[in-house]
Amino acid sequence: MVDETTTFREDAAMSGVVEPAASGRAKCRACGGKIEKGELRFGEKLPNPFGDGEASYWFHMDCAAYRRPEPFLEVLGIQAEALPEQERLEAIAKPGLEHPRLSRVARLERAPSGRARCRQCREAIAKDGFRIALEIFQEGRFDPIGFIHLECQADYFGVRAEPERILRAGKGLSEAVRQEAATALLKASE
Numbered sequence: 485m486v487d488e489t490t491t492f493r494e495d496a497a498m499s500g501v502v503e504p505a506a507s508g509r510a511k512c513r514a515c516g517g518k519i520e521k522g523e524l525r526f527g528e529k530l531p532n533p534f535g536d537g538e539a540s541y542w543f544h545m546d547c548a549a550y551r552r553p554e555p556f557l558e559v560l561g562i563q564a565e566a567l568p569e570q571e572r573l574e575a576i577a578k579p580g581l582e583h584p585r586l587s588r589v590a591r592l593e594r595a596p597s598g599r600a601r602c603r604q605c606r607e608a609i610a611k612d613g614f615r616i617a618l619e620i621f622q623e624g625r626f627d628p629i630g631f632i633h634l635e636c637q638a639d640y641f642g643v644r645a646e647p648e649r650i651l652r653a654g655k656g657l658s659e660a661v662r663q664e665a666a667t668a669l670l671k672a673s674e
Contacts, residue, residue, distance in 0.1 A: 500528045500559040502545075502567065514547035514626065515655070524567065528555050533623050541624055549573045550649065551587050552621065553580030579649075585641045590619040590626065592654035592665055603629070604636035614668050616650060634665075634672045644673055 508521040519525050519542055526548035532539040545567075548556040557577050560570065567573070580587045598611040609615045614634050619626040638644040647669050654662055 500526060500555050501540075502526055502559055502563060505542075510542040512544045512547050513541045513624075514543055514551040517544065519544060526552070526556055526559065528552060530624055539624060545569075545573060546576065546652075549576040550580065550589070550652070551626075553577035553587055557581065576649075579643070579646075583642045586643070586645055586649065588618040588620055588629070589616055589645065589649060589653050590628070591617040592650055592657065593617060594661070595631075600631050602631060602633045602636050604632050604640040607633070609633060614665055616653070634668055637672065 502524065505519045505521050505523050505525050508518060510519045510525065511517065512519055512525075524545055526543045526545055527540040528543070528548075529538045529540055531537075543552060543556075553576075557574065560567070560574065560577075593615060594612050595609045595615050596611070598608055600609045600615065601607065602609055602615075603618065609631055615631040616634065616637060617631055618629045620629050621627075632640050634650070637650070647666060650669060651662060651666060654665055657665065
């Protein structure tokens with residue numbers, strides 16, 4: 485939470501803004517979760533695809549760091565004062581600049597069937613096997629683009645993603661399944 489005295493430079497509105505949520509009605513574009521009133525949020529301003537002017541797309545701060553690193557770091561770089569946890573947020577976002585495909589990680593899940601194919605190796609992803617769902621941001625929304633095996637992540641991303649980035653995308657998984665996924669990630673990194 486940030487109080488109303490937190491200020492940001494006016495030119496931060498060029499591409500986005502960091503501000504406390506005015507109400508609890510906005511949802512994060514990346515995770516779909518509610519952004520609570522007073523919670524610090526990132527708003528990206530883009531041309532409105534449905535009319536004239538601009539539209540603001542709101543994100544939780546962590547979600548913006550993981551999923552929209554370039555505009556997020558741009559806004560952090562021109563703000564008037566440091567944010568709480570700014571160093572941590574910058575550390576999350578910087579790998580996404582160096583390896584842009586990292587920002588495509590949408591979900592960690594079990595494959596409901598054996599029909600999906602990995603975008604990297606083109607092999608089928610086994611039923612009940614773990615897979616990483618990928619999305620790309622365009623025209624103000626995230627569009628699905630496919631899946632990859634956990635084992636193919638280093639080749640696809642150009643770097644081995646830190647386990648926290650992948651496990652964070654498994655929010656809907658039970659704790660036991662998350663532990664199983666963490667073990668699978670460790671095996672995949674060997």
